[in-house]
Amino acid sequence: MSLGSFASDGLDSKRQRALPIPPASASMKTFTPDSSIASDVIPSANYGDRAKGRLPDMIVLHYTGMPDVEGAIARLCTAGTDVSAHYIVLEDGRIVQCVPEAKRAWHAGVAFWAGEEDINSCSIGIEIANRGHDWGYPDFPLRQTAAVIALCRGIMLRRKVPSHRVLGHSDVAPSRKKDPGEKFPWHSLANSGVGHWVQPAPIVRGDPLKLGTISDDVRHLQQALARYGYAIPLNGKYDATTMDVVTAFQRHFRPARVDGIADHSTLTTLQALLASLPNEAMAAAR
Ligand SMILES: [Zn+2]
Numbered sequence: 001m002s003l004g005s006f007a008s009d010g011l012d013s014k015r016q017r018a019l020p021i022p023p024a025s026a027s028m029k030t031f032t033p034d035s036s037i038a039s040d041v042i043p044s045a046n047y048g049d050r051a052k053g054r055l056p057d058m059i060v061l062h063y064t065g066m067p068d069v070e071g072a073i074a075r076l077c078t079a080g081t082d083v084s085a086h087y088i089v090l091e092d093g094r095i096v097q098c099v100p101e102a103k104r105a106w107h108a109g110v111a112f113w114a115g116e117e118d119i120n121s122c123s124i125g126i127e128i129a130n131r132g133h134d135w136g137y138p139d140f141p142l143r144q145t146a147a148v149i150a151l152c153r154g155i156m157l158r159r160k161v162p163s164h165r166v167l168g169h170s171d172v173a174p175s176r177k178k179d180p181g182e183k184f185p186w187h188s189l190a191n192s193g194v195g196h197w198v199q200p201a202p203i204v205r206g207d208p209l210k211l212g213t214i215s216d217d218v219r220h221l222q223q224a225l226a227r228y229g230y231a232i233p234l235n236g237k238y239d240a241t242t243m244d245v246v247t248a249f250q251r252h253f254r255p256a257r258v259d260g261i262a263d264h265s266t267l268t269t270l271q272a273l274l275a276s277l278p279n280e281a282m283a284a285a286r
């Protein structure tokens with residue numbers, strides 16, 4: 001049997017829809033995927049060089065946040081939109097690469113994590129096909145989650161990305177972004193060795209810190225969030241930025257209640273995460 005007939009046989013090829021390749025991408029130079037599990041390459045016009053030859057040691061996960069994947073692929077690949085990502089993971093688990101990992105894709109925008117502002121230069125961006133909060137926010141199918149895990153594991157191994165540097169877009173841009181959101185199964189990723197996560201502390205009654213509070217406890221909360229990597233003022237005021245960061249933290253690490261209020265469960269979960277960070281991460285945060 002020739003490889004060609006093997007590849008075109010079987011259930012999968014009949015079940016899968018053809019990939020929507022934007023016209024401009026069809027004429028662009030293709031490349032060999034960096035990940036052995038990427039099934040397709042749709043070259044994007046939107047990328048540049050990583051600043052000062054910075055090597056990626058972070059993964060930023062996104063959702064596409066558009067009603068259909070055709071529109072998302074067109075947006076991420078067509079010149080002039082000024083956005084892109086290294087990979088797109090479709091709902092059926094197929095993985096498309098759009099930008100070579102060596103290049104700087106344009107996925108994070110204005111962002112910050114652990115002292116770095118040029119997140120695009122130090123990260124690999126992965127877009128996960130999901131309509132997002134504005135379009136009904138469906139669950140992430142298991143097949144898609146499994147593909148994200150496999151893709152991330154390969155990148156982590158090849159690029160030496162530590163688990164605590166696998167983050168969501170909302171972590172690095174908390175006032176602007178919600179993706180991949182509180183439905184994203186971070187616990188499943190962590191069970192497979194992808195991302196830093198601890199079991200969230202149970203939600204109990206108590207006196208929480210919230211918008212408007214001014215106190216040393218707020219300052220300690222801000223210091224703890226900053227130590228973990230978030231961009232947050234250390235002014236002791238529970239201001240709008242602090243609330244945005246607490247909300248982003250909850251979307252990722254305490255998804256049962258996302259309300260921007262620092263309750264006992266949120267504070268305890270944050271302390272447990274800090275306590276379980278590897279030593280080199282703590283050294284970098286000081
Ligand atoms: Zn995003």
